Amino acid sequence: MPEAAQKLSADKREIVSFTIHDQAFCIDIGHVLEIRGWTPTTALPHAPDYVNGLMNLRGTVLPVLDMSQRLGLGKAEPSARHVIIIVRPDDMTVGFLVEAVSDILTVSNDEMTPTPDVNSAETKSFVEGIFTHGDQLIRALDVRSIMPAQSDIGTQ
Amino acid sequence: MNDLLEGFFEECEELLEVLGDGLDAMAAGTADDSTINAVFRAVHSIKGGAGAFGMDVLVEFSHAFENVLDEMRAGKLALTPALTALLYQAGDHLNSLVEASAAGGATTSDSHHDLIRDLKAACQSLSEAQDTALEDDPTPEDFGFMPLTIDLDGPDEAAVEDSPGTHYEIRFAPHAALYELGLEPVLMLRALHDMGEVDVEATCDRVEPLKSFSSGEADILWRIRIKTEVPRPELEQVFEFTRDLCDLDIFEIDDVSAAAEPEMTADQSTPVPKVTKQVAPGPLSTSEPMASATTQRAPGKSRKSGRDTLRVELDRVDRLVNIVGELVISEAMLRQSMSDPEMSSNSSAANAMAQLKQLSGELQESVMAIRAQPVRGLFQRMSRIIRETTRETGKEARLVTEGDATEVDKTVTERLVDPLTHMIRNAVDHGLETPDAREAAGKPRIGTVSLSAAHRSGRIQIQLRDDGAGINRAKVRETAVRKGLISASEDLSETETDNLLFMPGFSTNDSVSNLSGRGVGMDVVRSEIQALGGRVSIASKAGEGTTFTISLPLTLAVLEGMIVSVAGERLVVPTTSLRETVRVSEASVHLFGQSERVLAMRDGLIPIVDLGERLGFRASVDVQVDQSLLLIEADSGRRVALAVDQVFDQREVVIKGLEQNYQQIPGIAAATILGDGRIALIVDTDQMIPQGPAVTEQSDAGARHGDLTNA
Numbered sequence: 001m002p003e004a005a006q007k008l009s010a011d012k013r014e015i016v017s018f019t020i021h022d023q024a025f026c027i028d029i030g031h032v033l034e035i036r037g038w039t040p041t042t043a044l045p046h047a048p049d050y051v052n053g054l055m056n057l058r059g060t061v062l063p064v065l066d067m068s069q070r071l072g073l074g075k076a077e078p079s080a081r082h083v084i085i086i087v088r089p090d091d092m093t094v095g096f097l098v099e100a101v102s103d104i105l106t107v108s109n110d111e112m113t114p115t116p117d118v119n120s121a122e123t124k125s126f127v128e129g130i131f132t133h134g135d136q137l138i139r140a141l142d143v144r145s146i147m148p149a150q151s152d153i154g155t156q
Numbered sequence: 157m158n159d160l161l162e163g164f165f166e167e168c169e170e171l172l173e174v175l176g177d178g179l180d181a182m183a184a185g186t187a188d189d190s191t192i193n194a195v196f197r198a199v200h201s202i203k204g205g206a207g208a209f210g211m212d213v214l215v216e217f218s219h220a221f222e223n224v225l226d227e228m229r230a231g232k233l234a235l236t237p238a239l240t241a242l243l244y245q246a247g248d249h250l251n252s253l254v255e256a257s258a259a260g261g262a263t264t265s266d267s268h269h270d271l272i273r274d275l276k277a278a279c280q281s282l283s284e285a286q287d288t289a290l291e292d293d294p295t296p297e298d299f300g301f302m303p304l305t306i307d308l309d310g311p312d313e314a315a316v317e318d319s320p321g322t323h324y325e326i327r328f329a330p331h332a333a334l335y336e337l338g339l340e341p342v343l344m345l346r347a348l349h350d351m352g353e354v355d356v357e358a359t360c361d362r363v364e365p366l367k368s369f370s371s372g373e374a375d376i377l378w379r380i381r382i383k384t385e386v387p388r389p390e391l392e393q394v395f396e397f398t399r400d401l402c403d404l405d406i407f408e409i410d411d412v413s414a415a416a417e418p419e420m421t422a423d424q425s426t427p428v429p430k431v432t433k434q435v436a437p438g439p440l441s442t443s444e445p446m447a448s449a450t451t452q453r454a455p456g457k458s459r460k461s462g463r464d465t466l467r468v469e470l471d472r473v474d475r476l477v478n479i480v481g482e483l484v485i486s487e488a489m490l491r492q493s494m495s496d497p498e499m500s501s502n503s504s505a506a507n508a509m510a511q512l513k514q515l516s517g518e519l520q521e522s523v524m525a526i527r528a529q530p531v532r533g534l535f536q537r538m539s540r541i542i543r544e545t546t547r548e549t550g551k552e553a554r555l556v557t558e559g560d561a562t563e564v565d566k567t568v569t570e571r572l573v574d575p576l577t578h579m580i581r582n583a584v585d586h587g588l589e590t591p592d593a594r595e596a597a598g599k600p601r602i603g604t605v606s607l608s609a610a611h612r613s614g615r616i617q618i619q620l621r622d623d624g625a626g627i628n629r630a631k632v633r634e635t636a637v638r639k640g641l642i643s644a645s646e647d648l649s650e651t652e653t654d655n656l657l658f659m660p661g662f663s664t665n666d667s668v669s670n671l672s673g674r675g676v677g678m679d680v681v682r683s684e685i686q687a688l689g690g691r692v693s694i695a696s697k698a699g700e701g702t703t704f705t706i707s708l709p710l711t712l713a714v715l716e717g718m719i720v721s722v723a724g725e726r727l728v729v730p731t732t733s734l735r736e737t738v739r740v741s742e743a744s745v746h747l748f749g750q751s752e753r754v755l756a757m758r759d760g761l762i763p764i765v766d767l768g769e770r771l772g773f774r775a776s777v778d779v780q781v782d783q784s785l786l787l788i789e790a791d792s793g794r795r796v797a798l799a800v801d802q803v804f805d806q807r808e809v810v811i812k813g814l815e816q817n818y819q820q821i822p823g824i825a826a827a828t829i830l831g832d833g834r835i836a837l838i839v840d841t842d843q844m845i846p847q848g849p850a851v852t853e854q855s856d857a858g859a860r861h862g863d864l865t866n867a
Contacts, residue, residue: 039833040834041835042725042726042827042834042835042836042837043725043773044818044821044837045771045772045773045821045822045823045824045837046771046772046821046822046823047821054814054818054827054835054837055835056829056833056834056835058482059478059481059482059485059812059829060812060817061812061813061814061817061818061827061829061835062817062818063817063818091816092816092817092818093816093817094817148818148819
């Protein structure tokens, strides 16, 4: 793991990698506020299927997104081993429900290869590129596009 | 805007409030010297600040205004109804000038110059009046405003009893600067004269012979002996504006003869009109609410108390409120997690727990109290609106306020300004008849609009009443039909007809005046009040007037709710619209139509909505015997019975908005955190009520809601 104080040059960035259904994903660490263990959430009426529910983060009410469902990998069955990554890309704070957080890595931007032309619509819209780390492919997610779309909420 | 300027406008707001209070007291005849002084100081301070910032228009006007007040202060100008009206007008104008200055810059207008002329005229008429006053004995009628009703419980009175007629010696040596600023020792001496027996000695040793005399020099030393019942701070107040401009010594002279002299005496030979003080029980008892209001206000009036307040940014208070909210929740969580094991109830931990609970409760209450503000400021703005509106419509109306010391959350008072303004305009424009019409109907020409605030069972109730013609229901109905809001065949109850006023795009007045009908309808008024967690209802009687009742939560942070469970989820149903809970096993539930169920109550059939189904938590289910029904009644009078699986206890919950991190959800008002840390959603009961064809909400939420019920 890199030291927190390490200065990153412009083309380097730190990422948090996590797994969902044995696939590795990552998001920019700048968006991550903290990582928490799974706590039961409160179901939301009329919510899109990828919204797992609401959680209480020290008094703040925030929605938890089922990343598995959001990425088109099927509904997650949350257990005590699941992890919620609290992200705040802009003014909205949400939790990402993932299976496990694996690592914090420093990668350089030119290591990122563009998303291959696959069929899955979710993959295409949410994955901005792919890093290769050892023998592992890490899909870099565009956090902003994953955030719940206003149009999804309240109309279903 | 820089900080200084911002501070000035903030201060102006407070000063204008003092001004408004003072003018109200003058109009009500309860003003005393300190009121006039306070009003004068308010205007004077605004002038001072405006001068510092180079706001010439404001300075010019407040100067003219101040002069009139100064004459009054000196007892030279009597308060007539005409003068009261002028002062009010001046006060309103000052208000708008300050607002305009804050918005960028005040400009002069014709009315501005007219008003300044009127104010100057008021001062000038004085000199003539004074000549006559010198000759004739001033009759009490001339100074009808002057008889002072002394509040028996007031602090002044208490102070008077403590020191009946104390002797003071005042040594007053003005500096030249005092004269340069145009301050006049004579006025101060007069003011002292009003306070008691005065013996003035002027030492003129230093005055140059006439040959070398310069008027700008300050050569006269004054030695004033005064015997007065007035407490020392008020004596000092006379010299308030001369601070740093003179050498001033005030000391008490121990004089045995100064013992008890019950009546304050004023020299009859003085040219200054005598102030007759009456301790009149009559006016006190008849103007009960006014008297009590003054009592509560009195501390705010005294000069010293101003320093006991602290100006804090609202952000900081809000942060405090939030943290305390969390603390209360954490405390509840801790208590819950400690309650189950075999912990003895008198163990030290349990005792500490109980103490913590009490403390956190008190802490929450005190923090909430910081945000609480009396509605006085809001009501004062409304009396401005009344005056404006009456001027524009040519109707005559007065505003009577009651309970203006009632405290409400600051946000509530702020957000009530627009809806109340609109309602007041409506009351005058649509509610009140023209003076002639009123006379014909056997009513006084001047209409009365009353605005009252009171605490009612944990909520704030604000009532707006007018004694106008009442709602013309036939006309309302006709308009609604014409505008396609209802169908002509529809049969509406009186309440339902009245509620048509709240429908979007409704306006009954034949001619849309520039007052009402500014694009803000009563529908906006209602939605704004609802956004504050409030309700508004109408009661109207033909020929007698209309009453609007607004009921608001005390604070926007806490809500009283019933905890229920539905499909394994816990939800909170606000108790404000909850009328009754019935167990299904004890109720008579009937199948109606294909799958609809209704509850037969004493006074009719009420549709049953399964809360779980309505929120999409479960598929359509039959109403189970072990369920409970919550009877909900909306302001419109429409009712619905919500079927829930289980009803737990009733408690106060802290409201957590959903909009910040998510979005408004149909059927859900907000969320809260329960004692175990889990989140529970707060049900928006109004949206649970099936909207009949008569009153169809045209908002998105309503439309969506309609779809859902039909689905």
